[in-house]
Amino acid sequence: MEIDELAEAARTGRELDLTGGAQLDAAVLVELLSRERPPRAVRLRGARITGELDLGAMTIDCPLALEDCVFDGAVRFTETVAKSISMRGSRFGYLRADYLRTSGFLDLARVEVAYLLNIGSAHVGHDLYLGGARLGRTDKTALLALGIEVGGNLHARDLKAEGALVFTDALVSGHFDCSGADVRNPGDRALTADNLQVGTFMGAEGFSAQGVVFLSGARIGAELVFDDAQLSNPDGFALSADRISVAGDLSFRNGFSADGSLRLVQAHVGGRIVFDGQVRAEQHPAFVGDGIYVDGDVEFRREFTTNGEIRLFDGRVGHTLRFAGTSTVPAGGATLELSSLQADVIELLNAEPFQGKVDLIRTRVRDFVDRPESWSPAIGLLGFEYQTLRNDEVSVRQRLSWLRSDGFGYSPAGYDQLAAAYRRLGRVEAARRVQVAKQWRRRRVLNPVGKLWNWLLYVTVGYGYRTWLAGLWLVVLVALGTTLFGGAFRSDMRASAPVGPAFQPVAYALDVLVPIVDLGQKKAWYPQGGAQVWSWVFTGAGWVLTTAVVAGLTNALKRD
Template sequence: MTMEQLADAARTGRELDLTGSEPLDAAVLVELLAADRPPRAVRLRGARIVGELDLGAMTIDCPLALEQCVFTGAVRLTETEAKSIGLRGSQVGYLRADNVRTTGFLDLAEIEVARGMNLNGAHIGRDLYLTRARLRHLEKTSLLAMGIEVGGNLAARDLTAEGELAFTDTAIGGHFDFSGASVRNPGGTALTADNLQVGTSLLAERFSAAGAVFLSGARVGGNLVLDDARLSNPDAFALSADQISVAHDISFRNGFSSDGPIRLIEARVGGRVVFDGSVTTRQYPAFVGDGIHVEGDLEFRRDFTADGEIRLVDGRIGHKLRFVGTSTVPAGGAAFELSSAQADILELLPAEPFRGQVDVVRTRVNELFDEPGRWPSEPGLAGFEYQILRNEGASVRQRLSWLRSDGFGYSPAGYDQLAAAYRRRGRVEAARRVQVAKQWRRRRVLNPLGKLWNWLLYLTVGYGYRTWLAGLWLVLLVSFGTSLFGGAYRSDMRAAAPSGPAFQPIAYSLDVLIPIVDLGQKKAWYPQGPAQVWSWVFTGAGWVLTTAVVAGLTNALKRD
């Protein structure tokens, strides 16, 4: 191939297919592109280009397309300015294109690079194509693309890489499509995209990564999709996306799996976050979302499984926080920690009972939908606030066992909240049962005298919530007194005056039993011997019963 033939094709912009032709010296291309009169376009296919192609710092005023070519030396485009550059399907030992600038596209689709590629600081006016590119690493980094700017889309579907991909501080005007890509750097970093900015969506369906993935501080204008992705970094975090901001949804669905924990600390999501895959971990919580802020729902669906803790300390969920998956942890570990969080609706309906600690300490929700039988033996409920209970199928007995198992000990607020929730649903009797149970459990923290009084209040009036017990006690005592004093009438009862009223055992029993009642029997008849002792007992019992009624009613009215 002569220089004249190349120049003739370049003047018209037609493509030359050099497959099977003699090798082309790279210097001939440099001379052609550096000519005073720029060609219309340089389009070569299948050429074998020998030597180093160095177009650094050049201004190329025509499209350059070197497709399916084989380069025996490096390709250098450092600080090159061009309309568009295409190396689609070519084989390159090393590609250095840092600070390259194009007004159009940079097409590196299906390129094969043996010793790494450098695009740091590149400015691409339109799209950057890396679809089906095959990259190998140079000192563990196969692609350096830090601080690049892409005016359109970055398409990297089905890319394969041996070594790290670095996109730190990169800005993409359109979408970043990583679907089907595979990156391997076991024990190290697979993808670094901290402070990445994507105008629309970041798509990583079927993405596979052996090594850590970093998206901390990234800004995504649309959705972040990791459906059917496979992440693996078992000795540390598989995905670290602290302070990421996603305008719409984050999706970990359709078979997503991660051998290593996921971090979304202080993430901001304008839509919802959905998990229905699996996360396994050896030493860290499976999912860490401390300080996460989700405007819509945060859902761990039924197909979700986590071999480790789910942690959402200080999270803010605008609508529904829903956990219906499975979280298993070693004995004594934590399964679900929601401390100091807020949500409109909390659904805790795991596929099987939690096997570790569950903490909802200082968490505030409007509606709670749960299965008390799914809670662990000692949940953390201190300061847990809710307004409405949605599961009418749970019995009061189940709810009370849930409160009794609170690992933080007796908390009157927990009982008061449960009673208030029942009252909002119109279940007054259930609310009273809860208040009785609260006073019953309160006995554990009282001194001996307080415990005795607590017992008396329970037995006599049910702490004021079962005042009918006082009437029952009154009937029993009056019946007993009638029999007792009636039998003692002839031997142990003495009239105070001959003209006094006749002795009536029922009236006498009521007179000595009820302090505020005066039926004249107590003044008219004086008991002696055992009857006198019994009259003291009845008087004392009357005072205790009356005091219990007053104290119990005061407590009940104050609460109701």
């Protein structure tokens, strides 16, 4: 092709369609774009460009469109300044556009690059199009976009890459949409976008990554969406997003699947986090959210399943942390690690128990909602603080069995928390039952003498919470004493003086039973033989009963 024909088309901005195998020397394009008077636009379609097209460090003052072309050599836009560039549908062995600056868009949709597409530190004034691109790999990197700035949106839907996509320190003013993309770099990073700044990040609608999706330190101005995404890194983390900040929601829904762990340590989510997919993790916990801060809800919905641990150690949830539905039960010995978590509400509403330990050590929550069907065989409740138990249908007996399942053994604070919650609900008798159960459980940490005294306090005054038992014991013992001293052992009773009050079995039984009572019978009559033995027994029983009553009334038994 002659340069004059191309120049005439460029002068008017007309597209020149060379589909069919027409060749054009790259030097012709360089010469045309180097002219002092720029053309209106250079638009080529379907040409085969021979030689290396090096437009580096040039200023291109017209729109440039080289679409559906085949380039035999490398293409360079290093430090180029241009209005807009479209290479849509073209094929390259290598394309380098680092430090490129465009006032308009950069269109690389449907391009095919055999080795490396380098647009690092480029500045694109409007949108960047990468949708449908087919990218190869050089040293496991298919696309290098370190520090790129995009003034509009970054479109990468249905992109295919054999190698990593690197967007470290990138700034995208609008949204970053890689829905439906397929990125393969097994055993390494598939998508690296640490410190990315973007409005919305969409990795949905079949987005697939073999390797780590790395978003540590990213700043997402609206939503981060992984709905229907397929992430795979079986030996480690499928998603690593430490210190990420998401102003809106973080979504893993509609068939989301991860073969590998999800890591959001010290992340901040301004909206909510929603899970209803599947996470398979062998080497690490399924979800690691240590120090995470979520302003809204965190929901593990009915469709969510995992075989690994869910960990939110030292996290903060502004509203509700919810586990609901039969499919949310972690299988294969998984646990919930919620130690030191703070939340407004925690809901454990599975229809089947968690298979591993549920750890609520030092967790603080306003409302706790659960159901016995969801309880784990082992649970850690040491230091667990809550204000209200919202499921009042759980019986006191069931709540006490819940406390007994604490893997740390006897913890008086757990019983005090439960009793306080019942008192706030106005259930005073339930609170008393809990306090009695606390003292009974305390027997396990006492020596033999302490256990005996603990048992006596239980049967006599209910540890001070059932002092009416003492009155019942007194009635029983007085009745027994009346029967013994006025019947079988009446003949063993002797008067202390020739003249004195007549013997009254009821009054005598009260005299020997109650130390502070003096009805005159004990002074006027003294026992012998069997009556003397029973007198000692009743005196000892009276002291035990009196001591227990005094201990209960002075609140001594309510200390841990």
